[in-house]
Amino acid sequence: MMNKERNSMVVLATTDLTVGYKSRPIVENINFALSEGELTAVVGINGIGKSTLLRTLGNAQPKLAGSIHIGERQLESYSPLELASKISLVLTEPIASKNMSVLELIALGRQPYTNWIGTLSTGDKTKIREAVLMLQLEKLQYRKCFELSDGQLQRVMIARALAQDTSIILLDEPTTHLDLYHKVHILKLLKSIAHQTRKTILFTSHEIEMAIQLCDTLLLLDGENNPFGQPCELIEQKAFETLFPADVVSFDASTGTFRIEK
Template identity: 55%
Template sequence: MTDNNQNIILKTNNLYIGYKSKKKDIVVASNINFELEKGKLIGLVGANGIGKSTLLRTLIKVQPALSGSIIINNKNLAITNPQDLAKQLSIVLTEQLTSKNLSSYELVALGRHPYTNWIGNLNENDTEIINKSMDLVNISGLKNKKCYELSDGQLQKVMIARALAQDTDIIVLDEPTTHLDMYHKAYILKLLQRLTKETGKTILFSSHEIDLAIQLCDTMIVMKTNEVICDQPCNLIKEGVFESLFPKDLISFDNSTGSFRVSK
């Protein structure tokens, strides 16, 4: 086995994603093949309705694949039980919390659930990991604040800390910058970039902030109408992938600056 293969943490083989129905399968995207390396920040981008959330839900086993395979840590996702998966992959979704009466600390502590007994008792190691996770995200000062007292940006950082406390190799985030202003969008994505470097974890996130993803990501997965492309941002720019992402009547991509602009 080559060093490169040893460094691959998640890969897809001829993956088809979509929805099963009694009459026929509805395919959202097909023939998806990519390999994600350990310790990288990976952005999943594409136009609205292209299937980003469907792909993420399939990768985290919330939604079954129509065909093909997903391999995490050299094991087929299809035969990975929920308990084992929870120790390999943690998730930060955009859904609202069902209870905001929890303190920030209590919410982060939920990340230890795969490792605690059925009562949920925390041992010294659990407490150490929870505190370290909050330190990494710079929210130790919010430890005793209730979640309903937090701003959207603060709550997002607490959710990221909970994923860190779960201590998995991979963290998956669905639209982590939703509801945030421009500063906090950049702050959260810059935070994710720092966390990959400091923890060695692989972080995969979906986003509409393509300009920011180009600047900060090691790798990007670009979903287009007829194909899914995975590569480094610089290579994607050279290949003209972003130029054809949106209709050119309103938005164009400037290769020299690596950013989108409104067409004149």
């Protein structure tokens, strides 16, 4: 759990945001501000609206109320091409063709910058190479995506987002279907990328205990106050103690873990 002084440069912020579908709100009153170089998790119970929020922040669906700012400008003021150079979005949908090689899939991250025939420049190739190295994919780069394990494919998808070279990376459930070791490995990689590259990485997760241990900040969607802050601050505020029914699961503030009530 971190207690560092937060960077003052806000990269992504929301004010009184409401997300949902058409006229049906799923979660309201979302307020947070993310600084550069931070790893942040959106956590909460199933169905609370974590993926809906992520899709809204990535402009994959419209907000219902409130505002989203990317830097000094509102999200809606960006053209699709401008936004593609600001935000990379990794959703849980399966990739279009697993017959691509790892390198080909990562290269798709450079689409916002290539010319009309999609030719990769020397600079594009450098960004792709950097992503391959950072995600430890050197030995897999010429393999077909259908040959990869879930954990390996997840690293490739993160590498594609990294190759896009945006200041903000949004990831929906990047540790789904992974075992404990690979969950930790992916989250530690994301933390390292955020701190080393100064990119702002926001991901949704059910792994609340891991997020408490590894993230700089957390957004806890509870459907009411939706508290945001450093993990230690949220623990002090007792934000996790009412997340689940107390007679089933209780939160131990001293260890930052949940305990099953027998």
